[in-house]
Amino acid sequence: MVQIPIAIVGAGGMGGRHLRAMGALYESGMANVELAAVCDTREDNAIHLADTAEEMLGARPEVFTSMEEMRNKRPDIEAVDITTDSGSHHLVAEMAFNLGYNVLCEKPLSLTIRGCNRVIDAWKKSGKVLSVGEQERRDPMCRLNKAVIDAGAIGKPYSFLLGSASGGNDIIIWPWRHYKNIGGIFVDAGVHAVDQMMYYMGDVEEVYAVSKVWEPKRFKGGRIGVANFYEHWYDEVPDEIDADAEDMVISTLKFKSGAIGQWTSFYAAHGEPLNYAMIYGSNGSMAPAKQRRGAPLSLTIDGTGVVTGDDVLDLVPDFHLEELPARLFGSDRIGSYDTPFEDADRFLVALEYYELGQCIADGIKPEVDAYVGRKDLAVCNAALESSVLGRAVTIEEIETESTAQYEASINAHWKI
Ligand SMILES: NC(=O)c1ccc[n+]([C@@H]2O[C@H](COP(=O)([O-])OP(=O)(O)OC[C@H]3O[C@@H](n4cnc5c(N)ncnc54)[C@H](O)[C@@H]3O)[C@@H](O)[C@H]2O)c1
Numbered sequence: 001m002v003q004i005p006i007a008i009v010g011a012g013g014m015g016g017r018h019l020r021a022m023g024a025l026y027e028s029g030m031a032n033v034e035l036a037a038v039c040d041t042r043e044d045n046a047i048h049l050a051d052t053a054e055e056m057l058g059a060r061p062e063v064f065t066s067m068e069e070m071r072n073k074r075p076d077i078e079a080v081d082i083t084t085d086s087g088s089h090h091l092v093a094e095m096a097f098n099l100g101y102n103v104l105c106e107k108p109l110s111l112t113i114r115g116c117n118r119v120i121d122a123w124k125k126s127g128k129v130l131s132v133g134e135q136e137r138r139d140p141m142c143r144l145n146k147a148v149i150d151a152g153a154i155g156k157p158y159s160f161l162l163g164s165a166s167g168g169n170d171i172i173i174w175p176w177r178h179y180k181n182i183g184g185i186f187v188d189a190g191v192h193a194v195d196q197m198m199y200y201m202g203d204v205e206e207v208y209a210v211s212k213v214w215e216p217k218r219f220k221g222g223r224i225g226v227a228n229f230y231e232h233w234y235d236e237v238p239d240e241i242d243a244d245a246e247d248m249v250i251s252t253l254k255f256k257s258g259a260i261g262q263w264t265s266f267y268a269a270h271g272e273p274l275n276y277a278m279i280y281g282s283n284g285s286m287a288p289a290k291q292r293r294g295a296p297l298s299l300t301i302d303g304t305g306v307v308t309g310d311d312v313l314d315l316v317p318d319f320h321l322e323e324l325p326a327r328l329f330g331s332d333r334i335g336s337y338d339t340p341f342e343d344a345d346r347f348l349v350a351l352e353y354y355e356l357g358q359c360i361a362d363g364i365k366p367e368v369d370a371y372v373g374r375k376d377l378a379v380c381n382a383a384l385e386s387s388v389l390g391r392a393v394t395i396e397e398i399e400t401e402s403t404a405q406y407e408a409s410i411n412a413h414w415k416i
Pocket residue numbers: 009010011012013014015039040041042045083084085086087088092106107108133134135173174188
């Protein structure tokens with residue numbers, strides 16, 4: 001199989017996670033891309049990622065501190081995988097298209113609609129591929145959640161109830177996740193939640209929400225981030241920061257289908273953490289399986305009772321995973337899996353890499369394209385806009401920028 005040379009641009013925590021995903025793709029025997037370079041404006045971070053890559057993949061990617069220099073010195077590289085911090089995505093992605101690269105860009109595509117549109121304009125002019133890094137829906141259990149809903153197992157979906165509460169006053173990974181203009185935690189994590197909800201329920205049409213900053217001062221916690229991806233930088237996290245990004249947003253969502261959602265995102269919760277997800281339909285309910293855990297989804301169907309584990313597969317006889325996920329997770333029909341969390345995490349991003357290679361080589365379209373990525377952001381920003389205006393806000397209003405009071409300071413910060 002031809003392996004397309006690509007570069008990781010952004011060698012922080014997520015750059016490291018993407019590197020592990022590249023390792024999983026190599027191990028699968030289906031690698032259609034190869035890591036040729038890493039690029040970071042912080043040379044020490046680029047060197048650290050290249051060192052780790054050499055250990056993990058057996059070949060050292062070349063190190064660059066600018067994409068222009070990389071373009072000149074390695075004209076064979078066809079794509080960049082952008083894992084820089086969220087606020088910079090629109091600048092880095094726009095430059096990547098102008099330099100002639102295909103792009104896989106981590107979510108969110110940008111922090112504002114105007115930023116997304118800058119990327120979309122550059123992408124359209126370039127004729128290259130743009131895929132947005134939204135890996136959660138690629139989990140075999142999320143594929144099964146969707147197949148079961150689409151098969152009508154719980155009838156017509158009435159409502160999605162989703163919530164999480166944790167965080168206290170800790171700095172969540174890096175300070176930038178608490179600064180509104182360069183990437184608040186609600187948008188950073190919220191685009192995942194929105195993508196899941198719209199994947200199962202279809203598009204959101206309107207949002208009414210209230211938001212708040214409960215913890216304007218945050219402090220360094222005992223560890224940063226998940227599964228030690230960020231430990232290398234622990235000493236760099238300041239002891240205390242002033243936060244201005246919302247740490248609580250409670251939203252009511254109207255879906256185009258007529259379904260209604262309730263979504264609580266609370267990142268300043270002290271005490272006991274909370275996590276819930278339930279989809280109610282005209283014939284029963286579904287507790288959707290979570291990504292990377294492998295635990296089965298659970299249905300409670302009128303007249304039948306509880307259906308879970310492999311029995312769920314009987315409801316969707318035509319459900320099959322594609323070749324690479326089947327190879328990574330062990331079968332093309334699974335009702336649960338016991339793959340360790342760290343492996344499931346790298347497998348999901350490996351699926352994104354593989355799809356990027358297919359898009360470049362075979363001309364297929366990415367599943368999460370620029371418009372899906374922009375809409376995921378628009379729902380989050382509609383919630384924040386709604387709280388500013390004190391009224392419900394449609395997704396169309398956000399996507400057409402007919403109201404953009406919340407986004408105004410972010411656009412001003414980035415001078416766009
Ligand atoms: N999909 C997921 O599950 C998931 C999880 C975590 C993070 N992310 C996303 O990944 C991105 C990176 O997050 P992170 O936690 O790794 O951030 P980070 O701050 O740890 O790393 C960002 C890196 O990008 C570099 N950088 C910044 N601007 C650059 C530029 N113009 N050119 C080259 N390098 C530049 C920084 O020096 C740093 O090394 C964010 O957009 C975040 O939302 C996604």
